[in-house]
Amino acid sequence: EDQVTQSPEALRLQEGESSSLNCSYTVSGLRGLFWYRQDPGKGPEFLFTLYSAGEEKEKERLKATLTKKESFLHITAPKPEDSATYLCAVQAESGGYNKLIFGAGTRLAVHP
């Protein structure tokens, strides 16, 4: 069965304290791994797509990496405005209509 597990469930950082969020997956044929940011009461905002192991993407303080079993979202020198829930999702070959399987998310709080 296709599964996505995110850790930690919640993370509290001081402003400027870099860290990483983990997304572990087991799928039968990865077609894409997606990172989203979700603010309270809002829909997810697209951040990155990774398609193959070894691929990396960067945007401002965020950097996403991918291996054959997991993805990391690295946050460098975070600011309070980076506080949000970060969701990881995978699209597998076995999924009908190419649907996404979401992890439970990591709730990030960055304090000044």
Add this chain to the structure above:
Amino acid sequence: GAVVSQHPSRVICKSGTSVKIECRSLDFQATTMFWYRQFPKQSLMLMATSNEGSKATYEQGVEKDKFLINHASLTLSTLTVTSAHPEDSSFYICSARTRQGPSNQPQHFGDGTRLSIL
């Protein structure tokens, strides 16, 4: 680019009322749209996949007669919660994927609809 608009953002109504939620892709055409439900502090649960011009595909455990989906054009899908009851109260979110390019492109999400049934 890739903007998805969802309306209304919040609905409060009495038990037994039917509620329609609209999802529009504003700057791209979407062959496929998705409807999700999210409970507090939980992740998104896919309810159904909506394809333009054909019947929606519902996930296991989702009542198709309860949650009616119509995808009449390449930019609009609607979800109607029929005869809503308090247990239907939730955060409903739609997403859309562009018809251009491969099918493993990202989904883009609306801002959700908070449904509260009294």
